Structure formats: C-alpha cells, structure tokens
Amino acid sequence: MKCLPKKFKYSLLSAVSLGISILVATSASAQDSRNVIEPRIPTVCTILTASQTQAEHSKASDTQRIQSALDSCPQGQAVQLAANNEKDSFQSGPLRIPSGVSLLVDRDATLYASNDAALYDKGNQTCGVNAEKGRSCKPFITIENARGSGIYGSGVIDGQGGQTVVGKTESWWQMARRAQKEKNEHNVPRFIEVIRSEDITFYQITLRNSPNFHVTLNRVDGFTAWGVKIDTPSDARNTDGIDPISSRNITIAHSYIRTGDDNIAIKGGNNGATENVSVLHNHFYSGHGMSIGSETNSGVRSILVKDLSLDGTTSGLRIKSDVSRGGLVEQVRYEDVCIRNSKRPIDLDTRYDKNAVGNKIPQYRDIVFERVSSLTPGQIIVRGYNVAYPLAVQFKQVAVAAQSPQTLQFANVELDQQKIALAEAATELRWMAPASAECQAKFVAFPEKTSVNFRPQLSAEQAKYYSIEQVLRTTGAAGKEVIDPWNPLSDDLVINSNLPVDYVVDANAVADGKTQFATVQAAINQALLDGRKFVAEKSSKRRLYILVKPGTYNELMYVPETALPITLYSNESDARKTKISASVHAALLGSVYTERFGPQFAKADSAIQAMFQSLKDRPVVGTSGTGIAWIKGDGFQAKNITFENAYNKDKVDLKAECPNTSCGTTAGTAPVVVVQHQAVALMVDGADKVQFENIRVHGFQDTLFLKSRAIAHTSRSFFHRSYVEGNVDFIFGDTTAYFYRSEIKSLGDRTTSYVTAPNTNVKTPYGFVFNECNFTHDGSANALAGKFYLGRQWFHTQKCTPYAGINVPGYSCTLAETDGYQAPRGTISKNVLETVGKSVILNSKIGAHIQKEHPWADWNRKSVLAFRPAQFAIADYWRNLSEVGIDPIKQLGYSSPEQLASGSAAIFLAEFNNTQE
Template sequence: MMSQHKYLPATCVAAVMTALLFSGTANAQDSRQVKEPQTPAICIVLAAQMESGKAGAESRAPDTQLLQTAIDACRPGQAVRLRSRNGKTAFVSGALQLRSGVSLLIDSGVTLYASTRPLDYDRGAGTCGTNDDKGKGCKPFITIDHAKGSGIYGEGVIDGQGGERISGKEESWWQIARRAQRENNRQNVPRLIEITQSNDITLHNITLRNSPNFHVTLNQVDGFTAWGVRIDTPANARNTDGIDPISSRNITIANSYIRTGDDNVAIKAGNNGPTENITIRNNHFYSGHGMSIGSETNGGVSNVLIENLSMDGTTSGLRIKSDISRGGLVQNISYRNVCIRNVKAPIDFDTHYGKTATGDLIPQYRNIKLEHVQSLTPGKIILRGYDAARPIQFALQDVSVADKSSSQFEHVQLAGSDKVIFDSLAANPQQCTQAFAAYPELQTVSKRPQLDAQTARDFAYAEVLKYAGLPGKEQISPWDPRSEPIAADPQLTPDYIVDANAVPDGVRIFRQVQAAVNQAITDLDKGKTSRQRIHIFIKPGTYRELVYVPDTTVPITLYGSDAATTRITVNLDAATTGSSYTAQFSAQFSGTHQSIKAMHEGLKDRPTLGTFGTAVLWVKSPGFQAKNLTIENAYNKDKGNARADCQPGNCPDENSIYARSQMVHHQALAVMLDGADKSHFDGVRMLGFQDTLYMKSGKDGQTARQFFQRSYIEGDVDFIFGDATAYFFETEIKTLGERNSSYVGAPSTNVKSRYGFVFDHCRFTHDGSSHALAGKFSLARQWFHNERCTPYAPVPVPGYDCQIGEVDQFNSPTGTIRRQTLESVGKMVVMNSVIGAHINKKQPWSDWNKKGTLPYRPAQFSSDDYWANLLAAKIDPIKQMGYAGPFSPVRIFLAEFNNTEE
C-alpha cells in the first residue's frame, strides 16, 4: 500500500518524506549515564510550625535562620529534611543558599513558601520589589553557587508566592512584572532557584510553583539532572520560565511536568560560553511558550536530544529563536517522538526573533533533525533562515502536521529534497494515542520517610537490643549477642550429636534433631547437666522432621558446619488438618518430654493447623541459638506459590469487599520464635514462601529480642512478621516474585513498644522474575492483626459502620474493633542497606489491603499518623483509647536511613 502524500503550496503544509540523516545528531545528548537520583542521607529533620493556609499569606520569614543554620551544619552528601508535624505543613523563608554537597529534602504534603517581603531578597540597594532600568535588585529564593553534588529532593512543594501581594505594597510580583512590560523597563523580582558555576546538581520529584520570575536557571553548570519535577504556574504569569540551561553542559531533564507562563524549557548560550550535551526526555508540557532554544545563542548550542515529549496548549511547540543582537551557531539538535496539539505555532525555527534587533551576531541553525513528530491540530509552521548563504539546515523523518496548517518558509535547506514536505496524519495515526498525560496531582503524604543522622543512632544495634519489658515500660537490660559468637571455640565438644547416617546410642548420638533436643531436656529435668548452655551439633544431611524447643532453664544451641548441606525440612501449610498432621508426625513426638509433647498436642486436634501450627522449627526457649543451618518449609517449593491461597472454585477477587477472608489460606512457617527472648541466629538460611519467619513477643507483649546476622531469608508475602523486637544485620532478604504482589515484612508491633524490626547493612534482593523486575513490591505492610472491620475508610456495604468495642467482629453491616487491634501498628526501619529494583521506589511501604475492603488500613509512618487516623475514623484517642495526648516525642513506625538502590 502506498503512503499518503499531499504536496501543498508555500502557504500550506501536509504530506510525507524520509530524508537522509545528519551524522552530527547521533551524539546529541547528555554525555553522562543518568539514572533516577537517590535521596541522600539526612543530617537533620526540621518540623513545620505553621499551617499552609496561614503561611500563604504570611509576610514575614520566620524560618530563614532555622533553615540556613541547618543547611550550614550539614556535611556534604547529606540533606536537611523538612517534615510535617501535628497538621503543621508549612515553612516560610527568605533567601537561602545551599552549600556544596548539601541538599534539601521536602516531604510530601510539606510546602516551603518564599517570603513576600522584598527586604528578604534585596541586594543592598533597596530596589527589590520595584521597577527600574536594571532589574537585578533581588537575590534568588534559593541559590546554589560554586557547589558540587547539591540538590533538592522530595515529593513536597516550593512555592514562590508570585501571585500574592508583596508585603508593604498593593501589587504582587507578577503584577509589577506586567507593569514593567507596559512601562518598557525591568522588574526587580526574585527567581526561585538559581544555580551558578556548579557541578552535579539534582532536582528530584519536587514541585515548584508560583515563581515570581524564572523557576530554575543554570549558568555555567556542568552536570544537572531534573527528574520527576513538576512546575506549576499560571499561563499569564510573565517571565516565569520553567528550566533554563544557560552556558552549561551535560544536562538531563526527564519525566517531568511543566506548565508555566513563559518558556517551558529554554536552552540558552550567552557570553559565558556554549551550552552542549543536553537530554530532554519523557516530559509533558502544558501552558507555556514551548520547548525553546534561545533567544541568546551567541555562545553556541550543540548536541541536544529532545525525545518522548508531549505539548498540549503551549503557545509555541518546538522553537528555536534568535536574532542578530544575540545570535550564534545552533547545531546537532535532534527531536524524536514528539506529540503536539492545541499549539499556535507547532514548529517555529526563526532567526529574526527581535523585530528591531541590531548587531552582527548572526544566528545559524544547522544539522537539525525531526523524527516521528506529529502536530494533531492546525497551527503555523515557521522556518526562517537568516539568508541564502546561511539557511536553516534540517532533515525530516515521519513528521506530520494537521490539515489547514499555515506556513512561512524562508532560506530553508532540507536534506535530500528541495521542498519542505510533511507526512499526512493518516500515515501514522497511533503514534500519539497514549502520549498526552493529565498534570499529576500532588501526593499529600510522604511515602518514603527518612531518618536524620541523629535519630538513626537510636536504631543502632546496641540501642535496639538493650531494652526489655512490657510495652511502654521497657527497662535497660543489656544484651550483646555479637560479643558471644555461637559455637566459636574450635575445641568445643558438643553435648549431643545428630547424624543421619550414624548408629544412635540414645545418649549422645541421634539420627533426628528432635530426639537430641528431647534428650537434652530430659537430662536437664533429671539434673544430669550443670552446663550454662547445651550444644547440639548437627552433621550435614537432610532431616525431614519438625523440631520443637520448649521453654528451658538452660539455653540450647543448634549448630552445623555448613548451612548449604545441613537442612531441616517439612512440607506443612496452614490448611493442613489436625488429623493429617497427627498421621504424619505423632510417631515423632511419641515418648518425648512432656513439654515437647504439650506443643504437639496443642495442634493435633485442630480442624486445620492455621498459620502458627506450621512451623518447622518452633522455639519457646529464651537464649536459643542456631548457626550454619537451613530451615525450610517445603510447601509448594516444587511447583511455585502463585496460586497458593486459592482452591479451584474458591478464589474470590482479592480486591473485593471481603478481600482474602474467604480464601483457603496456605501460610507455611519455616521458623517460629514464640516469646523466645535473646534468640541469636548466625549463618542460618530460612526458606519458605508466605510467612517464612514469625517472631512473637512474650506474655502480655513482653519484649522478645531476636538477632540475625550473616543469614538468608526468602519468601513472597509477609515472610518476616510478628510483634517481637528483631535486628537483622548483614543478612540477605530475598523476595520470590511469582505472585504479582509481595511484602517483605508484616510487623505488628504495639504502638507503645520501643522497637519493632530493624534491618542494618542488609541486602534486599529478588529472583529476577517479571513481577520483581516491574518494581512494584513492598518492603512491608503493617499487619492489621485480628481485624474484622476497618474504621479507616468507607466500605461499600449499605449501612456499614465499624466502631471501637470489646471484641473484633463484623456482623454485616456493622462491626467492632478492639483497642488492642488498633494499637498493633507495626514498626520497621531499614538502614545502611541495599534495596533491589523489585521494591517500589516511590512507595515501598504498602497499605494493609485495598481501600474499600474490610481489612484495609493505610500505612502509618509515625505516631502522628496514628493519631490523625484515629481522629479521622471518629475515634477519640483521649476518651476512647485512654491517651493523655499525642505521643511526644513522635514515635517512628516506618522509616529509612542511608540506603542505596540497585
């Protein structure tokens, strides 16, 4: 089938061609290998003291000294974090300067407002906030000068308050800018962010809005990344360019959304030198003056790649503008995969920008390539070279504009043709179907809270493990497992030996681990040992048995020589019936010590075992140790776990109102630590799928501490869970990704407990499955333990109501939830660790189930969130929960510190 072509007169454009490519455009892009930036470590956290509504009209700048002092105190490589506190979400500041290597992190829901007082920016002449012939009387709101490695991060907002009335005047910043335009002079107003003579500067995920003047300018910068940035300022706000690289190099602007009152992006090169090596990729522009190069080009602009760009409603689209007062060479510019609609001038390359310009700096545009560019609505196409000797030189490939578009062509040289010809839109109708995106709404809650360096010290190994007691009443009770290595003495003679190939003597040598544990407890009971610890050595082999370790007066150590060849394994899941369990394992427990038998007997008569009856290794003994062993629950290990919670004909929609409550559940524990304080695991491999490792506190929530080092834990859903205090050090946590959702942790820590789970110097890895590579898995969801209904959001049941009560129950449409269930909040901190690509970067902490289902609870990052959620659920924390007031200091539930991502 032949392509559709249409040759038009010089006043119209609409048809096709494939042209020769200019070799110079092949290298047009940032010379760096740019990846999504990572948030730096936090040096200090500052809490907001002002409500946003009041801050918007605030004329003074109460936070300037606070912010600048914190910035000045930070070491390079760290950031000052701005967070909300008890509903306060705003900071108001005058001019700030970021020091070299120091960054700013603004949490989601937090806004940093620029003061409306001219004196907060004045350069000393008293002209800021006035109009004159110079227009340089104001310092920027944020200056980055002669710096390296600084940046601004976070899901929060920087608001320049350009539309607010200037303190002491009757006009806003924007109004005096319009007046300057009428009076033909210049406004003295502050830019929002000005970066000068700096290297490797980053803007990541931040929202910039309402700048009085340009939002971001770069001058003599080498290395700048804007990733996921949102710029939002009204279309009628004068001179509010989005991002302007000027005389700079190695620039990437990616995955960003820009709507403003002037150029969305303007690449310039003035007297300070050239601008080169620019990548502008995967962006969306709305109101504004388009994707511009110029008007200052006298320094030279080269090697620019603009690809995957949508423009919807800009005045100009792809634009190169200059004139003889500021012109220079613009070359090696490549536009690729660009979609344009509702734009007055979709393509505008003009060397006569200033109608009255004078000078001898002649603009030249050459090696310009347009590839896969569509303009879906009629507009004006302008191609005006300087003269016949210096035409615009460019190439086209699959470039189309809408019918009824007009054109203005002068001095144009098209590669491979003597005519300017474009494709018909019908030639590639699908190119722009998915290109346009709505401007994204701001998140209101931080999804990735970070600790500051001082707070991180509270989660160090020695701090976490030195407290014990009831929740909220913990006392210092030091425990340092690293000072007592497990079975480290090479001359150690074990008390008992387990060898699958030996002839057992029933005294010291056994073929089963449980038999050796039984003998140790029996000997203890008969007073046959006076040791402070019992050591049971397990030789390499596969031991297909359950191992139950009851509460003992002398702690027990199980250890091997090689975890890879020493395995204890059983296939057992929560749906297993008591009768099936009895048939499989009653012989193993026949004749065992009464304390062991009691553990077995507590399970054998159940209709189904449930989660807590499935443990391969079940430990109640304080001070228990394990080393160089593999503990495996082999349920589904032979075929995978993707449909583990479903039986044919009984697999309801997991997003339904009742969520997963009607499914057949198949949790399968490898290890259960049942109130076993001071448990220590070294070099142990724990294998399973759902619920691999369960750690339970002691009676009435008494602290049970566990320490894991140099170990390996794998699973897919909630595979490290419970309400104990657990410290994981130098341990690999591997997510198996056959399911389409996965959660490493499911802590159910009591709100008053000092600590939950802490992961330090760990590696969070994955198995390379497609679901893992999608990057949508979670570090944790907080186990909403025992819930039967949710008070946190509506459920689509007529008359639905869930109130605090004495029991957890739901008899549709109403239910009750206990205080104890609400207080099971879940705490987990990840620090100094490597987090794989399988974990959702923007939201690694998940809600518990979907909103609109009975088990739903939103992720709660701190006690402030907990308090706010109770109030939102119409639960009075003081009258109904018995609290004196909000927790002070704030208690951390979920957080990170100093992590890196693969």
C-alpha cells in the same frame, strides 16, 4: 562506558565519593556525555520539622534554622524539611545551598519563599520596584561554586508569585505585567540559580508559583533534573521552567512542566556555549514550548530532545534568536515528539525581535526532526535570516495537521530525503498526515500532587459493618476468629433495673466477711472463692452480683480470672456518687507501691495476690501497673460506678506523689520532678465480653487501657452511656472495644491532646469503634485552640523507627527477629510493625477542640526515634513499608495487601456521618 573529558572524569569521581547519584543515559544517542542512573536520595544529616500550618506560613520565618542546618551539614548529605501533623509549612527568605550538600523537602511539606521584597534586595532598595534596570533581587535559592549539591524530595517549593508582596499592593506577577506595559524592567527574584557548579541534581521536587524564572543554570557542568514537576499559571510572565545557560552535560528527564513562559529554554549566553543537553521522556503543558534561545551568541550545540509531549504550549519545538543576540545553533535532534493544541508547533525563527539591532546573525544548521507529529492545526515557521545565512534542517517522518499555515523562508530543507531550497518567496511543504493513535499514550494529565486525605470517610455500605452485632460477633486469634455472637444491649445489665444482690459493699456498715463488706476488693475476693465453689457444686448460678453503696472507696480493685463472671454495680444512677479511687503513676517505685497497697492484699486469694506480686518488685510499676481497677475476668460487668486514678486530680503534690526516696531516684541523684505520668484508672487485661453501663472513668494520661490477652488476639469490651476523660492517649490498647452513646472528654491541661492510641494488630478486624458518641472538652484555652487530635496509632514496644531518619549520624533501623537500639543502629520486629492501630467514629458529635483538617496524628514527629506516620488503611501500611525498603512479600511473608487484611480489617482510621463544632 563512553570516554569522558578529563575535567568531567574528575567531576564524576568527586560526585561518587560524595555519595551523589549520577544519571545513566537512557538513550544510546543522548547528548549528555555522562553515564547515568536514576538519582538516589542522599543520607539525611538533619531533620527539621515544620512549626506552621499552611494558613500560618506567612507568620514567621524559618530562614535562619534552615540555613544553619545547611551550613553545618556534611558533604554528601541532606537537610530534610518534614511535616509535623497539620504543621506542614516552612517560610524562608533567600537560602544558599553549600557545596556537596542537598535540600530534601519531604512528601507532605511545603517550603514557601517569603514575599518580603526587602529580604531579596541586593542593596539598592529596588527589589520589588519596576525601573529602567532589572536584576536587583537575589534569588530564593542559590547554588554557587558547588559540586554534588541538589534538591530532592516529593514535597513542594512554592515561590508565592501570585501573593501580594509585603508592603505592596501587587504580587510579583502583577509587577511583571505592569513592567511589560510600561516598557521597563521588573525587579523580582528568580527562584533557583545554579552558578559555576558541577554535578547538581534535582529529583522529584515540585516547584510552583515562581516569581520569575524557576531554574537557571549558568556555567554548570553536569546537571540532572529527574521527575521534577514545575507548576505555575500560564499567565505568569517570565516564569521559564529550566534554562541551561552557558552550561554543558545537562539531562532533564521524566519531568512535567507547565508554566507562563518557556518550558525549557537552552541559551548560549555571554559566558560560553551550551552543549551536550538531553531532554528525555518529558511532558509539557502550558508554556512557550521546548525552546532554544533567544540568547545563542556563544553557541548552542549537541542537543537531543526525545520522547516529548507538548499539550497546549504556544510554541512547540522552537529555536528563537535575532541579530542582537544571535549565534550558531547546531547538532540539534528532535525524536519521537507529539504536539497538540499549539499555535506554532514548529517554530524556527531568526527574527525573534523584528526590531532588534546588531550584527550577531543567528545561524541554525544540522537540525533534525524525526518522528514528530503535530495533531492539531498550528503555524509552521521555518525562517532563516537571509539567503547568505539559510537554515539547514531535516524532517524525517514528520506529520502536520491539515490547515496548518506555513511561514517558510531562507532554508535548505530535507523532507523525507527530498531536498528543497526555500527562497524568500517559498511554497508550502507537503507533510505527512498525523496518526493520533501513535501519540495518544504520550498525552498524560499533569500529575497533580495528591494530597493525603487526613480525614477519610466510610461509605454508607462500609458503615454497615460497624454495627454492634457485627463488631462484637467474633473473638480469638486475628485472621482465625471464631463466631461467638454477643449483643450486650440485650443483657440484664441494660434492661433490668432490679439486679440481683449477692454481696453488698458499704463503708458505713458492719462487715461480716460473707455477704457484707467494707471494701470492694474484699467483696470481689469472696465472689472469687464462692464462684469456684458454685462451679464445683454444679450450681445453676451463672453470675455473681456485688452491690456497692454510694461513697468513695480509696483502694485498688483487682479482678483475676474468675469461675463465674462478676457484676459490680450501684443503684445510684449518678455514677459520680459511687467511686473507686486511688493514686498510682507509672514512675512510682515498686517499694512505695508495696508500702501503700500491700496491706490491702495481705489476706486476698492467691489469684489476686499474684497480680499484686507481679508489680511489687518492679523498680517502678510502669504504665501497666497503674490500673486502679484491673480486670482479667471474662464477662466482668460494671454499672453506675466511677473508676478514678486520683493522681494529680486535685493538685500536683510533689511531696506526696514523689518523695525524694520514692520516685525512681537512686543514691546520689536528684529527685524526679513529677508533672504528669501515665496513670491508668481502668485496665481490662485480656478479658472478653467485658461490659460497662453508665460508668465514669477519670484520669489524665492513659486513663483507659484495653489490652488483649495475646498479640493479634481479639478480646471484646462494650461501653454504653459511659464517660471517659483524659488528656493524652487516654483510651489506648489493642482490643476490640465498642463505645455507644457515651461522652469522651478531652481535658486541656496540656497544649497537645490525643483521645485514642490504638495498637490493634493489622489482621484484627476491629479496634476502637465509637458510635453516637459526644467528643467534648473542658472549655480550657488549650482545648478552645482547636488543635487536639482524635488519636494517634501507638507504635507499641518499638525501639527504633524505619519510617524516617533521626538526627544521629549513621542511624539505621532494619527488620530483625527482635527489637533493640544501640546508637546509631536499631532493629524492629514484624510483631511491632503490625501494631497498626484502628479506630472508627460514626454518627458522633465532635467538639471544636479537635483539629478539623488533620484529626489523626502521627506517632510523634519525624527526627525522633519513636516516629511513625498515621496510616489510614492497609494500602498506607503496604506503601510505607515498601518506601523504606522493607519488602512486604519477601521479608514479611505477605502475598498481597488484600490477603493480609480485607474488608473492615483493611480500614485503620475513618469516620462516618459525624458533625463537628
């Protein structure tokens, strides 16, 4: 380790104690005196989620809540700004980052600087006004008298320099251009100012559209920019990228800068020299180049620029000053630099402003260029001040394109060991010819922010794999499915209008207990008994048919595993005329469930009784106990029937649904207020080849539950010409289910609605498939707001989330055999991680109620324990695990994404050939 100055040793130890990462020098000759490694993102103290979309970001200000979070965040930690589905934007006025605290902008989030000039005014009401004097605006972000602070994250901070300023007719950039023409000063805010601070880190952040300079450092000791992207148009005036001023120990590495002025400008201003600066492994695009100056009056020294590409900058490697602000620039090295499409690839000039007046003569000495190539013609300028103050510069293996004009004056040059004194009338230097191949790999495209495609589409070839025959052709354990072809459209249920009759259910007829019944459950009970007898007698009968006469049957309907499959149907084509209805919600006490429904099951077969018994002793029945129709029998069919959970359907009846003694209360506690709970109308539980023709499923939350018999096991259901309604997660589960030519209706009694909540296993080829369906709404104000979702992937049985922090100090969620959470630490199992959820929609009509740009939602929002981001394909699953430190190969035993899930199994959420209102 290098010997560090006493002051810097203190700074380094202080930063480490705060948990702030310090960079290790990537080159033995780096000028930054610190030893450094790539920064690490600090622990998050608070997560703030966005409440605005990109289109809405100017409608409200987040200044107060962001500043309050920063002010209350402990040192060594960060405030995180996170997207919340389509709500991905924050807008703020000026912010101040306290000492030891950092700001973290998450991947899909953007922090916008308000374009209201009044918020930046320092008190003279001149911010946003061109005048004789400038600098009357506060910066957007200030870091002052701080140690160990920073800005992190792969999100964006946007200065809105091109947007019209509030109450004005111009943008910040237009004001700046007008000031240039009028020869006065433009009062616009700088983007980020770091003042009198130590060990400041910028990591991965994208800064764009700054009104003025992006980042200025003034009297800073220890600054790191690593992986930073600066992106502002080339015609935006005075939008320097990073300007170290009177600062020391600076490293700018692995960054990408395109802007309207100097990409980097190292300055020795009035407050002292700038020294020990390393500019390593960077790429510059539009801008005025890698600059030193124009203020050099306090000195600039010990600068290393290494492994740099400049593509399209007006100047390339540039030192600029004049007698009004000149000083000594020395010990500057440029190594391994490639330049193309630059007007002035090498630009060393002591007469930056030819009209400048003063006695601060610029002096440049010990300037070294080594392995520098300019591939395209451009002017070479090497111009000292006069014969008494010549430049001193060395060129080693420097290549310049032919036909590059040269301005050479007052310089002592060493060109590949040949010493040349350039007088007032100098001849041209003879350069090496550039070899473009050596630079080719250095010129990379600016890394545009890759926007997540929140609405992925299948190709026509991929869509072929979602036919009825293909989706329903296999069953069994995921990854080990067996082929069992099934085409339900060829079944009698669909093609035969005159189905057999074994039993009749008619509430208005006299029941005989053999073939005539007053309740549906009684008929199913008899079919269960008879089915066993027929199988024992080796009867040719293969299915039993129950005809249900029109009417409303207020009962539960439980179908256990049966010896012969059962078909339940009505001859009325309007399914609303034949309804099975009851009211059960997830918070209902087991004792109340027993009181209400126990008599119905008193004389039922033991298999049906077992289903009842599994619920009656529960404290509350829970979601899985709310099914009005509960199907466990393979091959079950239903036609022309409505299944309804009547909970809250007519009105919210608190007294009836939740009496003081019957809704999860205990002695001494207040009754629970019921507004809405999970309330399943139809639950298919592990049954395979279950078929529904022209049925209706009515409910609100969790209306239709489709559950496999075991984890990662494929069970199949088919819905044809049917109707399902609800408001939240109303089609959910882990089976393979095909919905064909059906209506899926979102009810708008809540401001947020999700159609599906699949929790399909990652290895299961198909989850929910909708083909030629109509996604409709009820015309309510909530639905017409267009903010509902096609679905979110159920993070089933999770107890904590590894995908984000939560607002609990010391929180962690790590991989383990079991799932649990005891604040602040939790564990999560492989089984839970693998419940990824799959849903594909093809050839369907999607109503105006569905969010157009972001129809698939995250599972809850960042900052809460139940968060998981939407995952569209196996690549997302793999990447998300890796990003949070769970190694898919070493810890989960996968060999590759393709091995884990290939073909259709690799697709989680997608659409094809849909239309939307």
